[in-house]
Amino acid sequence: MVISTEGLSFNFGNQQVVKSLSLQVPEGSIYGFLGPNGAGKTTTIKLLLNLLKTDQGSIHVFDKELQSNRISILSQIGSLIEQPAIYLHLSGKENLMNRALLLQVSEQRVDEMLSLVHLTDAAQKKAGKYSLGMKQRLGIALALLPDPKLLILDEPTNGLDPNGIIEVRELLIRLVTQHNKTVFISSHLLAEVERMATHVGIIDKGEMLFQGSIKDLEAISQPQVQIEVANTVDAANFLKKQGFTVTDISDDHLLIPFTSKAQMGEINSLLNGNRYVVYSIKQIHKDLEKLFLDITQKA
């Protein structure tokens, strides 16, 4: 495990913002840390970086205890927390050069990072004049500068346009698959994480609601059969009479819990045989957005 926490808790005054959290982030994973705004994501990340003092519980990074190995652990982490920390009076390149000086990284690496995040042309421009997306990209470049084994990114696609989001996503996937890095990324956008994460943790009000691989998440998302028919109401009544459970009816389709492919064939032939024209029939997963709502509301 690259990150593993046990019973991690944190209070702001009387308010407990992180409750007995047990994170398990495997090596080589893209771990999507999901939760609505104010769920405790940023607080958890600050605990992982030793910016906040842990009240209860333990944090191990690279199998070493965080508090007593702070510097050696931090030297292998690149991070971006909330809005990027950038000196606005310095140019984009100077921001990177300053960090390079502190981390003893070469200027060549700085230039590589600039071109990686497409800021080479704006390198000499003052960061104060950057757009939100450019600042975010500079923040990502700062995080990547030391070539860290573990990247911790807090909402890194905030403020990026669709192209930027795709680029960041592809970059992260490349880092994990080709360079054997581990990425811990927080987000409140499920669709975003769904597209790249290998593992997911879902947190709400400081509590972990779900943790596992993306497959585990899909497994509990109960696949359904979506049938597109001409007259959904009549078709639904007909299927009910045949002993099927219809979970949802809309103007153009109805949903039935998926049990097997044979069952799908049976439904198809039943409907067609009784003059209900089937336009399409397919197995679907409940989308994560909905699943997320279900999980968070149940809690």
Place this chain on the structure above:
Amino acid sequence: MKGFILSFRSEFYKTRKTMGFWSAVLLPLLLCLLLFVGFFNKSDHLTNMPGMMAWLQFAGAILAVMGSLLLPMLIVFIGYSVNSIEHKADTWKSLFSLPISKLSVYAAKYTYAFFLVFLCLALFVLFTLGFGNLLSLLKPTLKFNEYHMEGLLTKIYFKLLLSSLGILSIQFLLSLLFRDFLKPMGIGFVLTIAGVILANVDWQYAYLYPYSHPMLTVKGLLHNRMGNGSDMPEITVDLFTKDIFVSLGVAVMVFIVGYFIVLKKSVK
């Protein structure tokens, strides 16, 4: 130690284009230049003055305000500017998630603030001497060449530097803790005014109060000047008076307390 040096260099790199840094250079330059112009234009009045008196007038014009307002306010400003750069850019979190010890980051920042005060005072010495000598070149009627006060002036400013350390550490800590400008500035201003008053009324415990120290240092010089019966003033600088020891003691104590605050403080 490496972390400290890297952090210190980074402090310079970050601030080299800011007013915080340049004010430490421009303030002595502009004030000495102003003085130079003033003396140059009024040279007729000063022609008959002996060299020593000319130098004392020249250097004393700045020293007189140095103790009361200039130095303390300069320190308030430097303490603020060194810390505000991180407050403004929201970079405390990235500073403290670097693989560098918190002590190095904190000490480097403090040392850099000290360096700026040192730089500023050193430039005051340099520019005072430089412009004084330039005056004697341009206006040989002024007797600046008859007296040399390099050693004495250096000693005076060195004592001022020492006397300012207590204030510096307090202001540095205030600026570290408070994000906005008004709190450290306002507190610093009030404490400075109080310090000047206490020093001026010769309160017997003023030496215990850091914000009085620069004023006490300047007053110490005046006292020496009056103490002599002859018409030529005699100036001696007693470097290690009890107020200087208090200043150093306060600086060390507040520095240590500040470190533990940084250690315990949550980074927002």
